[in-house]
Amino acid sequence: MSLFKEFLKGIWEKNPVLVLSLGLCPTLATSGSMKNAVGMGLSVIAVLTFSNIIISLIKGFVPSKIRIPCYIIVIAFLVTVVDMLIAGFAPELSKAIGLFIKLIVVNCIILGRAEAFAAKNNPLRAALDGLGMGIGFLIAISIIATIREVLGANKWFGLTVVPGWDPIGIMILPAGALLTFGLVMAVRNVLAQRRAK
């Protein structure tokens, strides 16, 4: 597979959220507003790319029986570093998404890609895979967040969309997250089937 395709597959063909159904907990939790969703997406891109590179580098050194605890240490290390850097150098961002950063440790996109891809490929391919998957996650969560924030709060990035319209409150709540997620996934599947024909 060409390097460019390695990068591209995470965005459509194997989108982590909409196709592989990984990382749904953070997707549902942070897609209530665009601000949170974009913050979460960017942190996942950073952590996923670096964790893929590190895991690809140490794959020859780690015995397969204890690979999972080793991966968890690497991921937890990276998440803590990102958390501390954001808290120190971007306190405003930390106030908004600080709670979610710690959730990345248990985001199964990261462990999933470490196990399924980074442990079997060279660092360059692993980095491209991480970057593509991360961007795919950001796109998917942004689509869900846009629908939820516009319908549920009549806002987008905190700015009013249609002045005077009373929004549908349920879209902001967890039930709205599940509804939106299911519909977006269905739309993606329909489009994929049409293309295959």
Add this chain to the structure above:
Amino acid sequence: MKTILHYGLVLLIIAGVAGVGLSFVDNLTKGPIAEAQSKRLEEGQKLAFPSASSFGELKKLEIDGKTIEYYEVFDESKNVIGYELLYSVGGYQSRIKVLTGIEPDGKVVAIRVLEQAETPGLGAEVDALPSNQSLLCAFVSLFSPEPKKEESNIPWFQAQFSGKTPEDLIVVKTKDPKHITALSGATITSTAVTKAVKEPIELFLKAKAEGQL
């Protein structure tokens, strides 16, 4: 036996390297993190008592089995002109921490919600700014050369508390300038914030009457 040693060693090395890396980053970010936290508190203190010129150290007060933390507020000649009470209560899904500036008789000067993680779009609106700027306006202003208008940085829900006495602090669902108008769809959060303002004032006044200060 040999494999156990091997596995243990690999884990030890990975955990060791991660530990050293973390302590390095911690050293790098410790200063900025502490600075950001104290800056946030300082900003909050200023907003909760705009006419103050300096603040005292954090003090604690025990009454009725509850603890209130407070700061004394000074004017330029170091006279106590009021207090700022720090109190937190449980909201709908998070702890809400509020700083309340009061005059010596218990009248609210201003309040500041320091920490909250309520539902975005509902309870989290306690931090919503009064500007009802729409997406279209924001888009247009991106391309217009006129400088942006200065907007108030005090959220409208929190602004309602200014100038109220503890007896006035009742949550109502209709617009009423005498009381606190609830955020729509977030009565629990609105009630919690009001409680986080009212309860410490009452406890504080009681402690003061008993001569505990």
